[in-house]
Amino acid sequence: MNKQSGHLSEFQIAFRHFRRNRLAWTGVMILSLLYGGAVLADFLSPYSFKDENRNYSYAPPTSIHFFDNGRLAWPYVNGMKLSFDEYNKRVYQRDPAKHYPLQFLVKGEEYRFLGLFPCRRHFFGVEAPGRWYLLGADARGRDMFSRLLYGGRVSLTIGLMGAVIAFSLGLIIGGISGYYGGRLDNFLMRLCEMFMMVPGFYLLLALRAAVPDNFNSVQVYFSIVIILSFIGWAGLARIVRGMCLSLREREYVLAAKSLGLSDIRIILRHILPHTLSYSIFAVMLSIPGYILGESALSLIGLGIQDPYASWGNMLSDAMSIVRIKFAPWILSPAFLIFLTVVCFNVIGDALRDCLDPMLKAEGHRDG
Amino acid sequence: MPVEGGDGGVDVLLELKNIKKFFPIKHGGTDKRQRFVRAVDDVSLDIASGENLSLVGESGCGKTTLGRIALRLIPADGGSIVFNGEDISRIPNRYLKEYRKNMQMVFQDPYSSLDPRFTVRHILREAMTLTMNAYPTEDAQRDRMAELLEAVGLRQPDILSRYPHEFSGGERQRIAIARALVLNPRLLILDEAVSSLDVIIQQQLINLLADLQQRYHLTYFFISHNLRVVKKISRKIAVMYQGKIVEAAPAEEIFRNPLHPYTKELLAAAIDYKAIPHGRGIQMAPKARLVDQGQGHFVLEG
Structure with missing residues (x-):
């Protein structure tokens, strides 16, 4: 609304507060990087998520060299020679004979850029016979870095989509319940309690069991989103309902009523917007839950199926201590999950701080 | 309370007949009987077109409840509401819109009666969207907003x-009045509309309300706890006490010759700032009726 005239809505004021919080801004930046990486995954990743090469099983991160025979050179990688030590453990050795310069916009597997037009150029990489692993390889010789980017598409969006659906359900059901009250309220709240009664993870498993197992990956993805949001809406609905109970007694709601506005309009325009300051940070803080939920499902093999990547199913590779010992890079999805969760929490906390004056101010106006 | 024939056959705009509203009290312990607060107990009021009726009484006597019942913001437990000759107490909610256009309310607290997320433009436009036909174009809406803001005395350019x-409290209340006037109502229910403001602003607003009444031919139903505030603007005053009307008379008559003990106390408190000596000591018979004392002066018997 009227930004030019200098009159700020409370959200604009809150946003100014938010911008002053450095930690939260760092979180926003990191998340933007992660989401940007996920969006541009096919372009940024040197290889496709299913591009496997068994010769490079658990290959360590390739080192990038800047000096060739003591002279500064364009960054390059060497080839790798696979051998086995006396315990039959794979050992990868540098093969100085093979010399592959790192290239920008290198030709690789074909994909559709942003899903629009076909493209073969990848942001960086090495020419074909050479192979390099920025963050090492997994059991089947697939590039971890590429798979992390592709996995981000699933893991990062599932949280957002789950939260958005749960959020809408919670707001609408909580709003109706709080505004009308009475028997409808009773019914809806008992429904909420039914969902809240069952421990989350068991409900997750039970709902997942109800999904047919011949679904393709996209269907699995959406069924997981729906399952996750099914679990999440009840808590928000209860809180929103409580807020609506007090909001509906506000005089501006009565004023809207006496103007003759319809109930739906009053709920949407005069009641729910006032629960937003709370719901926004509640949702921010709930997103990590969805990400972890998906990871947990994928980790035990009920979520996204191989060869499709998600941070959760990439981690299922890291369930054995021995593998972690010899190939610690397979834990990198865990680091990204951790980073994402921390970022969302930091942002959620900052939002709470800067939306709090709004909550307080509204409390004062109760008069 | 029958219509006082002061203007000679004025038509009755709003007629409240035997309105009752009982609020159940949550009971605890072993007592299983449901108890009620008699917030509004068999109240009848007439407001003639163009007239100013003030309803005064202490906090909690049921006057706000009565105002909200008149608008059907809350349902009555008994009695009927007749607006402009039509009984609107039983029509379904979806038809109420038509009547609410003619009856608007200005609320007590200007800090909570305006949605803090809405600009003045949105506040006023929201009301206009209900009468799309009247203000079909942006220009028509803008003209109407300008007219209303001018009428309520708000003249800042970027308002x-x-x-x-x-805005300050007084300005907010002016906005609330402007909002109430958007739909061109005939009756304005002013629920403690000036009570939360300081005395100077109160005076200004009362003068404003008097001007607006002239300009838009409004009828006021003024609800207040302060007799001094209503003295200037009202032609008739009804005094409410514990859910009942205890005295009703033309304004001068109430001030000159209060008959009911509660009215006397109220006057003493409002004009001379005397403490009410025996607040709850006034007894009212459950079936007491208003008795005509002549010259449109009615007093609860007993």
């Missing part, structure tokens, strides 16, 4: 894009 928190 439409401001948020409620940028």
Whole structure:
């Protein structure tokens, strides 16, 4: 609304507060990087998520060299020679004979850029016979870095989509319940309690069991989103309902009523917007839950199926201590999950701080 | 309370007949009987077109409840509401819109009666969207807003894009009045509309209300706890006490010759700032009726 005239809505004021919080801004930046990486995954990743090469099983991160025979050179990688030590453990050795310069916009597997037009150029990489692993390889010789980017598409969006659906359900059901009250309220709240009664993870498993197992990956993805949001809406609905109970007694709601506005309009325009300051940070803080939920499902093999990547199913590779010992890079999805969760929490906390004056101010106006 | 024939056959705009509203009290312990607060107990009032009726009484006597019942913001437990000759107490909610256009309310607290997320433009436009036919174009809407803001005495140039928190209490109340006038109502229910403001602003607003009444031919139903406030603007005053009307008379008559003990106390408190000596000591018979004392002066018997 009227930004030019200098009159700020409370959200604009809150946003100014938010911008002053450095930690939260760092979180926003990191998340933007992660989401940007996920969006541009096919372009940024040197290889496709299913591009496997068994010769490079658990290959360590390739080192990038800047000096060739003591002279500064364009960054390059060497080839790798696979051998086995006396315990039959794979050992990868540098093969100085093979010399592959790192290239920008290198030709690789074909994909559709942003899903629009076909493209073969990848942001960086090495020419074909050479192979390099920025963050090492997994059991089947697939590039971890590429798979992390592709996995981000699933893991990062599932949280957002789950939260958005749960959020809408919670707001609408909580709003109706709080505004009308009475028997409808009773019914809806008992429904909420039914969902809240069952421990989350068991409900997750039970709902997942109800999904047919011949679904393709996209269907699995959406069924997981729906399952996750099914679990999440009840808590928000209860809180929103409580807020609506007090909001509906506000005089501006009565004023809207006496103007003759319809109930739906009053709920949407005069009641729910006032629960937003709370719901926004509640949702921010709930997103990590969805990400972890998906990871947990994928980790035990009920979520996204191989060869499709998600941070959760990439981690299922890291369930054995021995593998972690010899190939610690397979834990990198865990680091990204951790980073994402921390970022969302930091942002959620900052939002709470800067939306709090709004909550307080509204409390004062109760008069 | 029958219509006083002062103007000679004025038509009755709003007629409240035997309105009752009982609120159940949550009971605890072993007592299983449901108890009620008799918030409004068999109250009848007439408001003639163009007239100013003031309803005064202490906090909690049921006057706000009565005002809200008149608008059907809350349902009555008994009695009927007749607006402009039509009984609107039983029509379904979806038809109420038509009647609400003619009856608007200005609320007590200007800090909570304006949605803090709405600019003045949005506040006023929201009301206009209900009468799309009347203000079909942006220009028509803008003209109407300008007219209303001018009428309520708000003249700052960029007022439409401001948020409620940028205004003082008096200004907010003016905005609330402007909003109530958007739909061209015939009756304005002013629920303690000036009570939360300081005395100077109160005076200004009362003068404003008097001007607006002239300009838009309004009828006022003024609800207040303060007799001094209503003295200037009202032609008739009804005194309410514990859910009942205890005295009703033309304004001068009430001030000159209060008959009911509660009215006397109220006057003493309002005019001379005397403490009410025996607040709850006034007894009222459950079936007491208003008795005509002549010259449109009615007093609860007993």
